[in-house]
Amino acid sequence: MTADDIIKDLKNRKYKPLYLLHGEEPYFIDQVSNYAEHQLLSEAERGFNQTVLYGKDTDIMVVLNAAKRYPMMAEYQVVLVKEAQDMKWGRDDDDKKSINPLLNYLENPLKSTILIFCYKYGKFDKRKKTYKAIEKNGVIFESAPLYDSKIPSWIEAFVAGKKYRIDPQASAMLAEYLGNDLSKIANEMEKLMLNVPVGQTITLQHVQDNIGISKEYNVFELQSALSRKDPFKVNQIINYFEANPKANPIVLVLGNLNNFFSKVLLYHYAKDKSPQGLARELGVSPYFIKDYELAARNYNYGKSMQIISLLREYDLKSKGVDSNSGNGELMKELMFKILH
Known part of the structure; x- marks a missing residue:
């Protein structure tokens, strides 16, 4: 699934109890995370039914205690673990002599909880039992970086989603000048579009005027x-x-x-x-x-x-x-x- 596929399902209220968003490209992870944080629950529901945790400042028991709560005056609750790559995940075994609370929950997640792990800047180990349990009962999305040659077409799709068009030369210049940092490109494009009427074609001149690239000397x-x-x-x-x-x-x-x-x-x-x-x-x-x-x-x-x-x-x-x-x-x- 792509980030857009996941967001489309979330818009259609096709929820899974577990999501693992991992990979080297943070932009797509943030895209899904931001939608989940701001759109899954109404403003009134978020007060009692949304928990946002950060990997460095939490541990797996805090996450599980939040995930095991039932929603209050809502159908679902959302538990969002940002920067999950910084969290201590604990053991990854299913030794029958001891209880592994994380695996136990992942194998039997609460249907009224939407638990989302945002694991950035690297891949989650697919050999782990935690990975396989999430894969079985939820959604796993790997956010891979785009090849440099794909950046111009990504820019074209990005502006099309905002009801703009862009000249090929302008998208190529942006790709070369800004590199493959999608978050940076998106931020620059958002600022540029404030100065271009909706529906208009973004030209090389717009890029040069708004992103600090000299027309003659670049x-x-x-x-x-x-x-x-x-x-x-x-x-x-x-x-x-x-x-x-x-x-x-x-x-x-x-x-x-x-x-x-x-x-x-x-x-x-x-x-x-x-x-x-x-x-x-x-x-x-x-x-x-x-x-x-x-x-x-x-x-x-x-x-x-x-x-x-x-x-x-x-x-x-x-x-x-x-x-x-x-x-x-x-x-x-x-x-x-x-x-x-």
Whole structure:
């Protein structure tokens, strides 16, 4: 099940007594958790029938004592355990000589309690009996991180859910600039949409105006200038980066360039050079294939390999390895070596 599937079931009052939300991507876990916390019960019901606990500040007996209560003037009660990865879960055996209260409850959960564990930043051990008991009597959702190539389409789906559309170039810029932190992307998009009328298409201009990305001097324009082998424009952009280091940190710039030239290298490897085949191989929208075609014409296979090696070398230098130069000076050196 996806997070949207779980929320859809909750909206339709198809409740299970147990939920384990686990995985490395916190955004989807928070999505389900926030819905459960604010929508499952009415405001009047929440006062007596909702318990929110935090893993660091609780233990399994406190959780079980809350779960075993019956609802008051309501059909259900909700027990939400946030940051459950920080909780001491206790033993995971079913030794007949001693009682395991957690397993005992998970195997016979109270039908009037909706118990939700939010286990973030890692996977719950599927070999554990607690996992198998929750799987048998409830719902388990693994929140996996998205591949970088899937982020633009996720952004498009996110804004569509808010009754907006977004240009492919704008979604690609957001994905490259903000990385794969879905919570950060969602927050930035929420702020951006405050300044764009509902139903309108979000453009590259909207992104540049509202998320602090310079129209002329950003890493995407740098990639474009490098693809064209335009030293004048490259130097203009690098000078702007040097004057505005907080807006254009070298780690972000080098990471994006490494991603770009890795895809140029993939272009050289690709057997199917059709727009659709390249889009599939490179993990990008067909809209951007022309950028990689141009770069591949100007940087052959050997030069592309050399550039990736240079990017790694200068990443280490930017961290103080075998270099005392400032970031601006390092970037100028690197650009010269890429272009020549």
